Amino acid sequence: MVINWAVVAVGVSILSYIIAAIFYYKVSKLPTGNEKIEKIGSYIRKGSFTFLKREYKILFCFALIVSAIIFMFFPTPIWLQDNVLENVQMVIAYISGSVLSGLAGYIGISIATIANVKSAIAAKMGLAKSFTAAFRGGAVMGMAVVGTTLIGAAMLYIFFGNSDIILAFSFGASSLALFAKAGGGIFTKTADISADLTGKVELGIPEDDPRNPAVIADNVGDNVGDVAGMGADLFDSNIAAIAAAIVIAIPLGMVELIFCFGSLGLLASMIGVLLSRVGKKEKPSTALNRGTYLTCFIFVVLTLAAVIYCGYPIQLWGAAVIGMIAGVVIGITSNYFTGEDKKPVEQVAKSCENGPAFTILSGISYGFLSTLPALAGIGIAAIASYFLCDGLGSGYAMMGISISAIGMLSIVGMIISNDAYGPIVDNARGIAEMGELGDEVLEITDQLDAAGNTTKAITKGFAIGAAGLTVIALLAAFREIVFQQTGVLIGFDMMSPLVFFGALVGATIPAVFSAMLMFGVNKNSQVMVKEIHRQFEEIPGLKEGTAMPEYEKCIDIATIGAIKQLVPAGIMAIVATLIVGFVGGVQAVGGFLAGNIISGLLLAMMMSNAGGLWDNAKKYIEAGHFGGKGSDAHKAAVIGDTVGDPFKDTAGPSINTQITVVSLVASLAATLFIQFSIF
Amino acid sequence: MVINWAVVAVGVSILSYIIAAIFYYKVSKLPTGNEKIEKIGSYIRKGSFTFLKREYKILFCFALIVSAIIFMFFPTPIWLQDNVLENVQMVIAYISGSVLSGLAGYIGISIATIANVKSAIAAKMGLAKSFTAAFRGGAVMGMAVVGTTLIGAAMLYIFFGNSDIILAFSFGASSLALFAKAGGGIFTKTADISADLTGKVELGIPEDDPRNPAVIADNVGDNVGDVAGMGADLFDSNIAAIAAAIVIAIPLGMVELIFCFGSLGLLASMIGVLLSRVGKKEKPSTALNRGTYLTCFIFVVLTLAAVIYCGYPIQLWGAAVIGMIAGVVIGITSNYFTGEDKKPVEQVAKSCENGPAFTILSGISYGFLSTLPALAGIGIAAIASYFLCDGLGSGYAMMGISISAIGMLSIVGMIISNDAYGPIVDNARGIAEMGELGDEVLEITDQLDAAGNTTKAITKGFAIGAAGLTVIALLAAFREIVFQQTGVLIGFDMMSPLVFFGALVGATIPAVFSAMLMFGVNKNSQVMVKEIHRQFEEIPGLKEGTAMPEYEKCIDIATIGAIKQLVPAGIMAIVATLIVGFVGGVQAVGGFLAGNIISGLLLAMMMSNAGGLWDNAKKYIEAGHFGGKGSDAHKAAVIGDTVGDPFKDTAGPSINTQITVVSLVASLAATLFIQFSIF
Secondary structure (H helix, E strand, C coil): CCCCHHHHHHHHHHHHHHHHHHHHHHHHCCCCCCHHHHHHHHHHHHHHHHHHHHHHHHHHHHHHHHHHHHHHHCCCCHHHCCCCHHHHHHHHHHHHHHHHHHHHHHHHHHHHHHHHHHHHHHHHHCHHHHHHHHHHHHHHHHHHHHHHHHHHHHHHHHHHCCHHHHHHHHHHHHHHHHHHHHHHHHHHHHHHHHHHHHHHHHHCCCCCCCCCCCHHHHHHHHHHHHHHHHHHHHHHHHHHHHHHHHHHHHHHCCHHHHHHHHHHHHHHHHHHHHHCCCCCCCCHHHHHHHHHHHHHHHHHHHHHHHHHHHCCCHHHHHHHHHHHHHHHHHHHHHHHHHCCCCHHHHHHHHHHHHCHHHHHHHHHHHHHHCHHHHHHHHHHHHHHHHHHHHCCCCCHHHHHHHHHHHHHHCCHHHHHHHHHHHHHHHHHHHHHHHCCCCHHHHHHHHHHHHHHHHHHHHHHHHHHHHHHHHHHHHHHHHHHHHHHHHCCCCCCECCCHHHHHHHHHHHHHHHHHHHHHHHHHHHHHHHHHHHHHHHHHHCCCCCCCCCCCCHHHHHHHHHHHHHHHHHHHHHHHHHHHHHHHHHHHHHHHHHHHHHHHHHHHHHHHHHHHHHHHHHHHHHHHHCCHHHCCCCHHHHHHHHHHHHHHHHHHHHHHHHHHHHHHHHHHHHHHHHHHHHHCCC | CCCCHHHHHHHHHHHHHHHHHHHHHHHHCCCCCCHHHHHHHHHHHHHHHHHHHHHHHHHHHHHHHHHHHHHHHCCCCHHHCCCCHHHHHHHHHHHHHHHHHHHHHHHHHHHHHHHHHHHHHHHHHCHHHHHHHHHHHHHHHHHHHHHHHHHHHHHHHHHHCCHHHHHHHHHHHHHHHHHHHHHHHHHHHHHHHHHHHHHHHHHCCCCCCCCCCCHHHHHHHHHHHHHHHHHHHHHHHHHHHHHHHHHHHHHHCCHHHHHHHHHHHHHHHHHHHHHCCCCCCCCHHHHHHHHHHHHHHHHHHHHHHHHHHHCCCHHHHHHHHHHHHHHHHHHHHHHHHHCCCCHHHHHHHHHHHHCHHHHHHHHHHHHHHHHHHHHHHHHHHHHHHHHHHHCCCCCHHHHHHHHHHHHHHCCHHHHHHHHHHHHHHHHHHHHHHHCCCCHHHHHHHHHHHHHHHHHHHHHHHHHHHHHHHHHHHHHHHHHHHHHHHHCCCCCCECCCHHHHHHHHHHHHHHHHHHHHHHHHHHHHHHHHHHHHHHHHHHCCCCCCCCCCCCHHHHHHHHHHHHHHHHHHHHHHHHHHHHHHHHHHHHHHHHHHHHHHHHHHHHHHHHHHHHHHHHHHHHHHHHCCHHHCCCCHHHHHHHHHHHHHHHHHHHHHHHHHHHHHHHHHHHHHHHHHHHHHCCC
């Protein structure tokens, strides 16, 4: 029996929506807390939606402009053809991608700002209940995001069967993700740094103290940065991987396989999510990791069965497994470099005793070291899957790489669930503290929070690895499109000066992009710190806790600042691609993408691992090592953590999305580069 | 009349030695100072030579091992041939390169440790005299280094006429330079950081205070790190550029042109050096820059005349001029990002008011930004010279790139002179302070020192730019060698998974290399800081200035630490190249080199500019801005400067040499990769 996997994908996606809806309903029906807690929760919820609305307003304008450009030029300038239908289809696909990506973020925020309160209250009834509330909240996001990806790609494929359309869909999703990630990242770190600097460092009040005017903004930041942003990031990698694979698979007649693996991956994630619960006396991180490994196992078994049943080449299944293993291995090495019980964290914590300069130097050094296993891992996965599938015939080798990206992302439903769990329990901890739920509850939320941090490092490594393989596939997709247009199978030979020039320029873009985002955080935090100082000076009784701070002022500053800063960095990356393409042509763009990928992966890995390392070195000292809280070593560690914050939560993970967007822009504009470039 | 430019090169080199000898004699005959100053001078001199001797002992062992390996395997394994003469020749060339490179360092240290004292004493007679003493000291180094390069390459070419031999010579020079730069860099920053942390920060005593046990080690560090190290770095770029150009030029019959440009560049530098003096009421930096621009002008005129007279294609002259302009432009942009009167320094200084975390974040952000103009500049120079010469026939395009590297390095004699001037006046300032020569003298030495810092940023940008173009040429040389061996003109297509894998791994090597060096500095400084604390505790009267510290203990620590750390990082880079080559073959190595070059240039530029920026932001605050010395902003700036020290003086500039060495290793081992690789 021939299975129409694109239709199956639609079915599985609908199933994932049903699970998401059930979880949503169950979490929102959990008992409510006292008035104070509800009030705090509603502050966070209101702040998050305010930011989202403003951000989406800007992005709506951006999408309108881009839609107009797409209509005018893509895939062919309208004045060069009689039939504008294809251009209209591209616009529809682009808008669908944007809207669905935005919707995924909206759903995520919507459930996260309910689950945080519920999880805090459930902690009164023990760790297991609290864990379930938070994890199911995360799972709503996970299921909704992956279901949306899959249903979008499948429907477009069923209706149009055209790779350009899928690329436009992916570009819509990615460009929105780029801004969501950058904007959310700037927001969250502006609030986090300002809250820490004024609260912990200057005033010596604990984290999440309700007297701190930035504390709500900090919690809002967790949602808009980590839930919506990280969700958008993985949504984008996932859809880009599918798009690249479809472009490569169409000439081979292998598109069904992609939907097969995608559907079974989502199915595996569903089962994994449904089975995830924390046992008695079990650490929450054990439960999270068990869920991930279980999902991997189910995926391997299901896909093996499907491949045998449908008669697909077994090598392609091998490629998917290789990608999955590479993802897990990269996650594990990230965990080594950032884990609280590992040598790097201990060494960095130790170097804090010699002052902040050594904290910074040792953290950056370990960050540099951590790039080798990760990048070599991506490279090995690429080679292995390439040569494994090379024997299947022309074009299959590249298909192997793209399938290994799909394999790595197969368990993305589970990954996003784990990932969204983090900020939910982080928020729950804050709400428990502000709502004065007592020490027992705080202890439970602390445990849940610690598990979130550990998982975060692993999923981040995973996200970067997945982006790495995806963009290699996108590079191949770019070449495939040029081949379809010109009939010439070009290479990107580093000995060609155009390619080399492109590579040099492309390599600087992630650096410039990161710099722009970090400047944004730097600038906004300075404004917010001033505002916090003002409130403490002008509001009588604030320090004593008898008056309320003006939370919304801080949320406003973070929002306005993030909105202002998020657009230029993204535009810079897109414009640089177009300039290189229109000047140097497709050769230069190929080099540009290669340079961009290489330096992007390097910097993303370095920044996100160094950031995680500093964070945990601080926690390690706070746990009583090297003098503990309040010691000079601790002060040095706090400085390291502050440097690491925008590294790991603003710049580092946004680079992923930057790489993908640039690759998609290149693929979409390939025809124009061929026709209009100077060289 | 046909000019034999290789012979001319020998003649010009001898002339440069004569000038060096005259300057050496003149400087050493300048009046001596009082006993105290002579004693301080002899401490520095002794310390520098002690380090050099120990370093050379290690490097001698290294060279012996490498000689044995070369004899066994290069260019062909001895058991595969009857005639071992070629292998012996390779060993001779390798050893010559090493010995001459070592000799250049020796001469540099030898004059620098005389000129520092003379310059300090001459400051009593005014700025002009002091400037001349220091500058001529630097010029001895400049002339000796460039003369040695040219005479070595010319003699080997005259005797053997074989590109392999020149590559082995270059490899000898580069591998020694790698260790000299890394070892010197670790030494100097260990001493500098330890002296600053204990002296300026803990005890609040001024820089160069003789009570500080690390103060002599700090001055020794300037010599072994900046004089010997930077000299070795530019020596290495220069010889590598010549070697790469010769490999490419031999099939075209264009080798004479390389010696023509090399000779005239050295001649131009000689004239520039001879005409350099500081006018009345003139800033020393004006004199230094005037010398550089004058040298450029003379080079352009002389080479134009020679090209017309000898009938060489004018396009090749154009390529040389393009390279020279690119070098100057990169120098100017480096100056923008690090200059004390420019916006970035002011902004970073301002962000110090918000604490050290912002100092670090803003510095790194500007460092990231600074990569774009530099890398784009290198790329544009490559494209422009490629297409300019492409019309001359097959092979000429790559010749264009290599000539543009030669053009950029043409004025290297002047650059090294300027560069060695820096540490000499830095030392002179220290000697004047320790020898209590009075405030007037200190004011003069301060002025000379400030000019040294400004020039340093420019020459560093220049050195990185030159390395960039050189390694592109080396990549071409690698391909040329593979072509000669196999008859196949390979490309390094980024779409080949082997190339891509190589590029990913290659890109991480500069990061890992930097991390290893910074760990070294980190580790050693901790040991030295402990030793300084011990001396202050155990030596009665040291704090009061009635007893002498044990300077040699600190020199010992820096020496032993540097010796231990310098070898592993270099070996790592070389071994990684061999592993990639023997596993992935020439394709993977091509990718490896490309990735290495791209990320190497990016990181080198970022680190050296961020480091220079922090240094000058600190000076800007010390000049009275944002609270001046002792303010919180100043403390934050000192932390930035401490992070920046190993960035700009250990890791950043060593990456240059790492890139060159790796490229040369690849070229030398190309035959073996072809025969014995797995893929």
